Amino acid sequence: MNKAIKMKKVVSLILFLAMSFSMSAQDKKAKDLLDKVTTKIKSYTNITIDFKYALNNSKENINKESKGNVILEGDKYYLNFMGITKIYDGKKSYTIVPEDEEITISSIDEKDENAITPSRMLTFFNKGYKYYWDITQDVKGRKIQYIKLIPTNTKDARKEILLGIDSQTNIIYNVIEMGKNGTKTTLTVNSFKTNQPLSKNQFTFASSRYPNYYINKLD
Known part of the structure; x- marks a missing residue:
């Protein structure tokens, strides 16, 4: 074999190994940072988040923005988003739609990987990516480190997700999802408060508050 060709192959192999080592090291850095985020989230008794949500698709000329807030505590949550309130008391989910004067009550199977629970809202990245x-990036003086997540399920409608993490606090700053159809959704945390005093009935649904609502029980 020509020495020049042989040397070229050896160099190519060395570069490949070097790149592989570099990628492996970077992946470990990503895993370590995600572990720090998970540990930080689990250390709080409760979390209150105000957020902004944006949906964009240039091909379909879609640009929508809305705001919301959510309170998380253990296996419970209270979410307000797009005019809808969703309460989960640890056993049942209550979706309240004032515009339709309708309430949907359903149970959530904790074993269902698609079920939305507090722990999965802020640590969804631990499985399936x-x-x-x-x-x-520098955002108003804050160093935001992005981790790219690629869904392992080929049927997932999302091409990739960018998870922005505040390097100083190890708290999620934003989540950017890129859909295979060109849709981009961005959830940005505007306010992140922890261990706030909450009402003992914060996650309790009371039908008496909605006397004229139609209640749809799914189970």
Whole structure:
């Protein structure tokens, strides 16, 4: 074999190994940072978040923005978003739609991987994704480190997710989802408060508050 060709192959192999090592190291950095986020989230008794949600699709000329807030405590949550209130008391989910004067009551199977629970809202990235160290951005003096998540399920409608994490606090700043159809959704945390005093009835649904509502029980 020509020495030049042989040397070229050896160099190519060395570069490949070097790149593989670099990627492996970056993936470990990503995993370590995600573990820090998970540990931080689980250390709080409760969390209150105000957020902004944006949906964009240039091909379909869609640009929508809305705001919301959610209170999380253990296996319970109270969510207000797009005019709808959703309460989960740890056993049943209550979806309240004032516009239609309708309430839907259903149970949530904790074993269902698609079920929305507090722990999955802020630590969804722990399962079902490959993750990679991505860019760092300065946002109003805050160093935001992005981790790129690639869904392992090929049927997932999302192409990739960028998870922005505040490097100083290890708290999620934003989540950017890129759909395979060109749709981009961005959830940005405007306010993140922890261990707030909550009413003992914060996650309790009372039908008496909605006397004229139609109640739809799914189970």
